[in-house]
Amino acid sequence: SVFSLNCHACASRDFFGSFAFPVLQSLGAGSLIPPAGNCSDNAQACPTAxxxxxxxxxxxITDGSTWSNAKAHFYVKGCDINAVAGLAVAYKPNECVDYDEKTFAGYKVVRRICACNDRDLCNVSSSVSLLATLLFLAAASLLLH
Structure with a gap:
């Protein structure tokens, strides 16, 4: 049976990714990172079967700076595996699979692909909750003072 599924078609980053982007850019990762977009509205969608x-x-970030060991997440979402992953990669239905890991001077990147078809717009981002973000900022403030 043929069914129609709507998927997010956009790029986004987590809360920390917004702060870490300039640091990663200074380390030469800027061209690898997808552009920021707005995935919170459902206006950017694509249909698929x-x-x-x-x-x-x-x-x-592994450069030994105050940002060392910081992790930032960037996302690309859509209906075409080649466009989303950048190439054809093996995926598992309704799971996420790591498919590429590279180490560069000052940072490393791990890429994973997630595939889903259990509901419309199922390719949402995992995002850090506001409470977790506030707790992180409070802890960082205490450590820096």
Whole structure:
């Protein structure tokens, strides 16, 4: 049976990704990171009869600076595995699979692909909750003072 599924078609980043982007850019990762977009509204969607895809790029800064060990997440979402992943990669239905890991001077990146077809707009981002963000900022403030 043929069914129609709507998927997010956009790029986004987590809360920390917004702050870490300039640091990653200074380390030469700027051209690898997808542009920021607005995935919170459902206006940017694509129809498919198979799967929605989400690529998650997890960057870890390893340059020895105050940002070291910081992790930032960037996302690309859509209906076409080649467009989302950048190439044809193996995926598992309704799971996420790591498919690429690279280490560069000052940072490393792990890419994973997620595929889903259990509901419309299923390729949402995992995002840090506001409470977790506030707790992180409070702890960082205490450590820096």
């Amino acid at each position: 198979s799967y929605c895809f989400k690529r998650e790029d997890k960057y870890e």
